[in-house]
Each structure stands twice: as C-alpha cells, then as structure tokens.
Amino acid sequence: MDIGGINPAILIASLMVASVPIMLAAIGELVVEKAGVLNLGVEGMMIIGAICGFVVAVHSGSAVLGFVGGALGGAVLSLVFGLLTQFMLTNQVATGLALTLFGQGLSSMIGQGYNGIKPPATEPLNLGPLADIPVIGTILFRHDWMVYGSILIIAAVWVVLKYTRTGLILRAVGESHDAAHALGYKVVRIRLLAIMFGGAMAGLGGAYVSLVRVPQWTDGITAGAGWIALAIVVFASWRPWRVLIGAYLFGGITVLQLNLQAAGAAIPVEYLSMSPYLITILVLVIMSSGRGKAALNAPAALGQNFHASR
Amino acid sequence: MLRLEKRPSPSRTWQWATPVLAVVLTMIAGGIMFALLGKDPVEAIRTIFWDPLFNPQFASYSRPQLLVKAGPLILIAVGLSLGFRAGIWNIGAEGQYIMGAIFAAGVGLALYPVETRWVFPLMVVAGIFGGWLWAMIPAVLKTRFNTNEILVSLLLVYVAQNILASMSLGLLRNPEGGGFPGSRNLGQIPAMANPELIAGTGMHWGVVAAFVVVIAAYVLLQRHILGYHIKLAGQAPRAARFAGVSPAKLTVLCMGISGALAGMAGMFEVTGPAGQISIDFNTGYGFTAIIVAFLGRLNPIGILLAGLLMALTYIGGELASFMLSLPSAAIQAFQGMLLFFLLAVDLLTNYRIRLKKREIA
Numbered sequence: 001m002d003i004g005g006i007n008p009a010i011l012i013a014s015l016m017v018a019s020v021p022i023m024l025a026a027i028g029e030l031v032v033e034k035a036g037v038l039n040l041g042v043e044g045m046m047i048i049g050a051i052c053g054f055v056v057a058v059h060s061g062s063a064v065l066g067f068v069g070g071a072l073g074g075a076v077l078s079l080v081f082g083l084l085t086q087f088m089l090t091n092q093v094a095t096g097l098a099l100t101l102f103g104q105g106l107s108s109m110i111g112q113g114y115n116g117i118k119p120p121a122t123e124p125l126n127l128g129p130l131a132d133i134p135v136i137g138t139i140l141f142r143h144d145w146m147v148y149g150s151i152l153i154i155a156a157v158w159v160v161l162k163y164t165r166t167g168l169i170l171r172a173v174g175e176s177h178d179a180a181h182a183l184g185y186k187v188v189r190i191r192l193l194a195i196m197f198g199g200a201m202a203g204l205g206g207a208y209v210s211l212v213r214v215p216q217w218t219d220g221i222t223a224g225a226g227w228i229a230l231a232i233v234v235f236a237s238w239r240p241w242r243v244l245i246g247a248y249l250f251g252g253i254t255v256l257q258l259n260l261q262a263a264g265a266a267i268p269v270e271y272l273s274m275s276p277y278l279i280t281i282l283v284l285v286i287m288s289s290g291r292g293k294a295a296l297n298a299p300a301a302l303g304q305n306f307h308a309s310r
Numbered sequence: 311m312l313r314l315e316k317r318p319s320p321s322r323t324w325q326w327a328t329p330v331l332a333v334v335l336t337m338i339a340g341g342i343m344f345a346l347l348g349k350d351p352v353e354a355i356r357t358i359f360w361d362p363l364f365n366p367q368f369a370s371y372s373r374p375q376l377l378v379k380a381g382p383l384i385l386i387a388v389g390l391s392l393g394f395r396a397g398i399w400n401i402g403a404e405g406q407y408i409m410g411a412i413f414a415a416g417v418g419l420a421l422y423p424v425e426t427r428w429v430f431p432l433m434v435v436a437g438i439f440g441g442w443l444w445a446m447i448p449a450v451l452k453t454r455f456n457t458n459e460i461l462v463s464l465l466l467v468y469v470a471q472n473i474l475a476s477m478s479l480g481l482l483r484n485p486e487g488g489g490f491p492g493s494r495n496l497g498q499i500p501a502m503a504n505p506e507l508i509a510g511t512g513m514h515w516g517v518v519a520a521f522v523v524v525i526a527a528y529v530l531l532q533r534h535i536l537g538y539h540i541k542l543a544g545q546a547p548r549a550a551r552f553a554g555v556s557p558a559k560l561t562v563l564c565m566g567i568s569g570a571l572a573g574m575a576g577m578f579e580v581t582g583p584a585g586q587i588s589i590d591f592n593t594g595y596g597f598t599a600i601i602v603a604f605l606g607r608l609n610p611i612g613i614l615l616a617g618l619l620m621a622l623t624y625i626g627g628e629l630a631s632f633m634l635s636l637p638s639a640a641i642q643a644f645q646g647m648l649l650f651f652l653l654a655v656d657l658l659t660n661y662r663i664r665l666k667k668r669e670i671a
Binding site for chain 1: 314316347399401451454455456457458460461462464465466468469472473475476479480597600601604637639640641642643644645646647649650653654656657660661
C-alpha cells in the first residue's frame with residue numbers, strides 16, 4: 001500500500017518520532033510563558049541539551065543517562081537566563097537571543113571530537129502482541145519510550161495547569177505578577193522554577209535529536225527546531241493538547257518532505273527543506289489574524305519583568 | 311541584604327561605563343573558559359585583543375581586516391538598533407543579508423559581460439532592494455495580521471539559507487566553473503568588483519557606506535522628528551500613539567531600513583571580501599550584529615566602536631585558532647558571553663544597589 005513510493009503507515013510512525021523534540025521544547029516553553037516569561041533561547045537550550053546528552057550517553061554507554069544529562073544541561077543554561085531576567089531585570093527578548101548565540105557557540109566547542117561517533121541506541125519498547133497488529137501496530141506500538149513519555153508529559157502539564165493549585169498559582173503569576181505578589185506568592189521563585197522546567201524540556205528535546213533522531217553529533221544539529229517550538233506555542237494558543245497537534249503537524253511536514261526528497265520528487269531539495277519553515281510562518285499568520293486571534297489568549301504579563309518596588 | 315532601587319533617570323556615567331565593564335568581565339570569564347580548555351588565558355586574551363593590532367608579524371595582515379569585518383557589522387547593527395529602540399525586533403538580519411547578496415549578484419550576473427560603470431550602482435540598488443523585500447515580509451505580516459515579527463524574521467533566515475544553496479547550485483552557478491557550486495567570482499569582474507579603495511587599509515565601498523550610515527543615523531536620532539518618534543515609541547508606546555505616531559508605519563519603516571542596510575552589507579560582501587555566491591557565503595554577521603547593536607548601546611557612535619571591537623574578536627579568534635589551536639567555536643561562545651555580561655551590568659544604569667536592610671514603615 002504505497003503512495004508515490006511512500007508507505008503511509010511508516011510515514012505516520014516516523015512523524016511521531018520526528019515531532020518529539022519540538023513537542024518537548026514547546027511544552028516546556030508553554031509552561032515558561034504561562035508564568036509570564038518569554039524565553040527566546042529555546043534553540044540554544046535545545047542544542048546544549050543535544051550535546052550534553054550526547055556526551056553523557058557516549059561516555060556512560062547509556063542512552064537513558066544521556067537524556068538525563070541533556071535535560072540537566074538545558075536546565076543549567078536556562079538558569080543563566082533566569083538569573084539575568086529575574087534578578088538583573090534584563091530585557092527578556094535580548095537575553096533569550098544571547099542564550100541562543102551563546103548556546104550555539106558553546107555546543108560546538110564541547111562537541112569538538114564527537115563528530116562521527118555513534119551514540120548508544122535507544123531501543124523500541126517491547127509491547128508484545130500489540131506491536132504485531134497490522135498498520136496500527138506499526139503506527140502506534142513500535143516506538144521508544146521517549147515517544148510515549150513526551151505525550152505523558154503533555155498530559156501531566158495539562159492536568160497540573162488546569163486542575164491543581166500549583167497550576168493556578170503559575171497562571172496567576174503569568175497573568176498579573178503584581179496581584180500574585182500582593183497575595184504573597186514568590187513571583188521570582190515561581191518563575192525561576194518554570195524557566196528551569198522549560199530548559200529541562202528543551203534539553204530533553206535536544207538530546208532526542210542527537211541520540212535518536214539523527215543519531216550523531218554535528219554543529220547546529222537542531223537547525224531551527226527551537227524556533228519552530230516557539231511558533232508552536234503561539235499556534236497552540238497556550239493550550240497543552242494543541243501543542244501535541246502542532247508538533248504532529250510540523251513533524252508530519254518534516255517527514256513528508258524528507259520522504260519526498262528520498263523518493264526523488266521533481267521539486268528541488270532546497271525548496272523541500274525550506275517548506276517546514278514556510279508552513280510555520282503560514283500557520284502563524286492564520287493563527288494570529290482573523291477570528292483565531294491567538295494573541296488574545298496570551299498570558300497578560302508575558303515578557304514583562306517584575307520588580308517589587310514595595 | 312542587597313536591594314535594588316530604581317533610579318529616577320538612567321545614570322549617564324554608567325551608560326558609558328557599562329560596555330567597558332562588560333568587556334572586562336567577558337575577558338575574565340573568557341580567560342577562565344580558555345583555561346578550562348587547557349590554554350594559557352593571558353596569552354589567549356592577548357592573541358585575540360592585542361596581536362591583531364600590534365604584533366609586528368601579523369598586524370600588517372590583520373589591521374586591514376578590521377575594517378573589512380567591521381563594515382558589514384556596523385551597517386547591519388545601525389539598522390537593527392533603530393528597530394530595537396522602537397521595540398521592533400528584527401532578528402532575521404542574516405536572511406536579509408543573504409537576500410541582498412543574491413539580488414545584487416543576480417542583477418550583476420544577468421548583465422554579464424556588460425562593462426559599464428553603471429553596473430555596480432545598479433547592483434547596490436538591487437542589494438538594498440533584496441534586503442528590504444525580505445524584511446518587508448515580517449513587517450507586513452506584523453502590521454496586517456499581527457504576526458510576531460521575531461519568529462517570522464528568524465524563520466526566514468532558514469528559508470534564505472536554502473535559497474542561497476539553491477542559487478549557488480543552480481541559477482547563479484558559474485557556467486565555466488566545472489560543475490562546482492558557487493557563482494562567478496564577482497571580485498574579478500571589473501564592473502562588479504568592490505575593491506580595496508586605499509591599499510593596505512581594508513577600506514572598501516561597504517566601509518564607506520557604514521561610516522555614512524553611522525552619521526546619518528546619528529542625525530536622524532538627534533535632530534529629526536522621525537528619530538524622536540522611534541525613541542518615543544520604544545520608551546512610551548501609549549504616549550507615542552497619543553502623539554499620533556502610527557505603530558504600523560513605524561514597524562514598516564524600521565524593518566525596511568534595517569533590511570535595506572543588511573541587504574546592502576550583503577551586496578558589498580559578495581562583490582568584495584567574499585567574492586562569490588556560495589553555499590557557505592554567510593558567516594553569521596547578521597546575528598553578531600545583534601550583539602554589536604547592544605554593545606553600542608543602540609547608539610550609532612557606540613555601534614561604530616562596538617563594531618570595531620567585535621571585528622577584532624573575529625580576527626583575534628582566527629589568529630588564536632591558528633596560533634594556539636583554540637577552537638573557532640570558542641569565539642562564538644565568547645561573543646555570546648559578552649552579550650550576557652552587557653545585559654547584566656546594564657542593571658547599574660537603571661538601578662542603584664543598596665546594601666542596607668529594609669526598614670519597617
């Protein structure tokens with residue numbers, strides 16, 4: 001059952017794998033933005049996560065430890081952003097950009113000598129008979145644990161934001177830090193924790209790129225995935241489950257264009273490679289204009305620094 | 311306990327002192343980073359900041375490089391600074407730079423082998439137009455559809471890079487190049503070349519343009535109503551709207567200027583130092599210019615100095631990777647670090663740090 005040399009079941013299966021990095025980075029950034037902080041350094045945290053995860057995995061021989069290392073690397077880098085924006089009250093846009101520039105330089109510095117090495121493999125989970133179901137088994141039940149883990153994280157973020165006190169406080173801080181402060185919540189501390197969660201998720205996503213998706217280390221390996229993740233948060237209008245949809249949409253486009261390249265479509269390779277970025281822009285336009293008005297759903301205090309004057 | 315107290319107005323002393331302080335702090339932190347890499351920190355810092363200018367062995371080669379590298383950085387950074395002042399974040403200058411180069415090279419090569427002196431000015435116009443056009447995409451999407459200009463302008467960098475690859479492999483490939491990617495060498499075609507104007511200085515038309523733009527931007531910001539509007543829109547958006555400043559017009563204008571200047575920088579680079587359109591034509595000037603703009607405190611004169619300093623780190627970095635086998639990526643990390651420190655010490659401009667304990671009212 002092939003269409004133009006592409007098997008749809010395998011296409012959907014690889015779509016789920018391709019969307020993991022941006023899904024993780026986007027859900028992390030969603031939490032950060034819900035707390036009222038705009039961290040544009042997702043790309044930098046992802047690539048640091050990618051190299052940290054890679055190095056840890058290669059030296060320890062364990063992919064799981066690699067993912068932990070990637071998450072830690074991303075969280076540590078995000079802490080730099082946190083300290084600067086929360087305590088030194090720096091401009092969040094500029095600091096986020098600095099984080100990306102710094103992360104790209106630092107990652108290729110750490111990554112020297114790691115080119116061409118193969119990291120330890122992340123095996124698909126053995127789900128027994130489920131994996132043998134025709135078509136559905138191929139699509140859903142032959143993935144590694146990170147694919148399921150990332151969906152669980154989305155579910156967890158949704159539950160926490162919607163049904164728990166923690167989520168309510170987090171959203172309050174993002175909607176009006178002055179009101180939250182007046183109620184006695186530690187705005188800066190809550191935001192720092194949110195920023196670190198975002199960093200850890202971006203790092204995890206980055207580690208998935210270098211350990212599973214590629215799996216190899218090259219400079220600039222994330223190739224703009226962090227920026228697409230930022231766009232997905234807007235696309236999702238700050239709602240967790242829509243992040244999943246957005247990530248699948250972009251994962252699908254990426255996989256489709258890669259498959260078209262491999263199948264030797266008549267469209268030049270460069271035009272296929274630029275399609276995910278163009279479609280991201282298109283989706284941003286559709287979401288931001290007209291009745292959608294994604295911006296209306298944005299946390300009210302997004303990007304504003306908090307300084308307790310009293 | 312440390313406590314921050316907002317200053318009634320930004321401190322003028324700190325406004326000039328913070329960039330210097332940031333550079334010093336970066337040198338210290340960078341030295342620690344180099345020491346961790348197993349290099350002698352003092353020697354590394356000296357190789358980056360001192361040797362390119364004063365070492366008798368290298369200075370004759372690297373001094374001209376200073377202007378060659380600073381030219382595009384200053385051109386792009388001045389454009390960006392106007393937008394940043396107004397709160398309009400064009401961070402896709404890299405893409406506009408690429409498109410400027412492609413448009414200019416495209417016009418030039420379409421006219422090949424015409425040999426009149428009108429070809430070069432025509433290419434300048436094409437380069438400006440290319441960069442402007444690429445910047446107009448995020449600007450128009452922002453004003454018409456309220457799309458975030460940060461994301462769109464950045465995503466367009468990746469699109470531009472793909473167009474660049476496509477051009478150097480296809481449309482603009484040198485027909486006499488034996489199938490290798492890359493265009494004809496524009497630097498060797500007299501009508502299109504952007505040569506060194508005064509031998510041994512590195513001065514080319516792009517550097518001349520950069521100096522002119524610095525002066526023009528200074529006059530614009532200090533003496534012209536438009537410059538006032540730009541500053542007003544950044545500092546008090548509501549007041550600006552009441553004063554009749556149209557945010558949409560300002561967005562289109564600031565994005566347009568920064569795009570045009572980035573395109574111009576790309577044009578001068580492709581006809582001069584780079585020489586041809588190739589897959590790896592762009593070297594990140596568009597991103598480094600963001601650091602230059604902030605290091606120069608978004609002030610044209612400051613940007614001039616910051617551009618020279620940043621060019622020095624490029625040249626010194628090359629020298630250090632050649633002499634001390636310092637990884638070239640270390641310089642990129644070093645530049646990123648500079649921006650961190652700069653943003654951090656900026657706190658001293660707007661706030662006072664008080665040591666005393668908070669009193670109970």
